[in-house]
Amino acid sequence: MIWYTALVLAVAGERVAELVVALRNTRWSTARGGTEAGRGHYPAMVALHTGLLAGCLAEVRLADRPFLPLLGWTMLGVVVAAQALRWWCIRTLGRRWNTRVIVVPGLPLVDGGPYRWLRHPNYVAVVAEGLALPLVHGAWVTAAVFTVLNAALLVIRIRCEDAALAAAAPAGART
Numbered sequence: 037m038i039w040y041t042a043l044v045l046a047v048a049g050e051r052v053a054e055l056v057v058a059l060r061n062t063r064w065s066t067a068r069g070g071t072e073a074g075r076g077h078y079p080a081m082v083a084l085h086t087g088l089l090a091g092c093l094a095e096v097r098l099a100d101r102p103f104l105p106l107l108g109w110t111m112l113g114v115v116v117a118a119q120a121l122r123w124w125c126i127r128t129l130g131r132r133w134n135t136r137v138i139v140v141p142g143l144p145l146v147d148g149g150p151y152r153w154l155r156h157p158n159y160v161a162v163v164a165e166g167l168a169l170p171l172v173h174g175a176w177v178t179a180a181v182f183t184v185l186n187a188a189l190l191v192i193r194i195r196c197e198d199a200a201l202a203a204a205a206p207a208g209a210r211t
């Protein structure tokens with residue numbers, strides 16, 4: 037359980053690093069006329085992601101979930117791949133990446149990196165991690181609850197993001 041706690045804390049540390057990047061990028065975006073959309077769902081997103089981390093640790097401890105090597109090591113690989121995809125998204129979007137929906141008017145859509153193949157690759161990373169992180173140590177209830185709640189939240193989030201991008205980007209512009 038100690039190594040799993042360390043893994044969950046490392047993911048929490050990664051989330052803090054994301055927030056630092058997002059804050060810097062928020063300043064950059066707002067200085068260029070960027071506006072935020074979807075403020076109403078953001079607190080729910082923060083609560084859900086915090087709950088994922090807490091749920092992983094609580095379920096493993098309280099329900100005495102065992103580490104199942106085949107499942108655990110496979111899911112650890114998925115967690116690592118999800119982190120790599122997330123940071124590829126962050127690097128590709130550069131100063132435009134954020135945990136909030138902030139769009140700078142007039143900038144073309146990004147279609148490089150993972151955006152070459154997927155419209156919202158960061159959410160693929162979120163879905164993969166939300167399922168895999170709990171399953172590294174058999175926390176299947178946390179994985180199921182997060183997955184269902186996250187699916188509902190992503191419907192709202194993706195609609196919000198698509199609308200904000202459509203409203204702010206020049207017609208047909210891509211980078």
